[in-house]
Amino acid sequence: MSQIKIYGLKSSLDPIKAKLSDTIHSCVMDALQFPADKRAHRFIGLEIDDFFMPAGRSDSYIIIEITMIEGRSVDAKKKLIRLLFDRIKAEIGIDCMDVEICIYESPACNWGFRGMHGDEIKLNYSINV
Structure with missing residues (x-):
């Protein structure tokens, strides 16, 4: 299970x-x-007055926050971050300097979906990759 929020300028x-x-x-x-x-992606488009950016970023600057059940290996998380940088640049045209990524992990017992606790539900994919 994961949820992804993408912040950037609405325009x-x-x-x-x-x-x-x-x-x-x-x-x-x-x-x-x-x-x-x-x-499960949520786009949060902000007005320029509501989105303060570090120096050297363009109007394409985005922040990607990924919240997921813990259990993925360091290698899997690093692969995800690398793929995001590479594909966003190649497919969308946003330079790596304009992309920031943060992964948040939470124990399965802290999740609830489909009417069940995250540590009690059977998923059709593996968490431990």
Whole structure:
């Protein structure tokens, strides 16, 4: 299980949301072995007055926050981050300097979905990759 939030300037995010979601999900499927139908992305488009950026970033600057059940290996998480940088640049055209990524992990018992606790549900994919 994972949930992904993508923050950026509304004017920059709106035209690319669908393609960026596809790109991000392809990375998650390849790095974490997620099924194609397990996508939970939220785009948070902000006005310029609400989005303070580090120096040297363009209007394409995005922040990607990935929250997921703990259990993935360091190698899998590093592969995910590398794929995100590479594919977002190649497929969307956003330079790596304009992409920041943070992975948050939480124990399965802290999750609830489909009416069950995350540590009691049987998933159709493996967490330990």
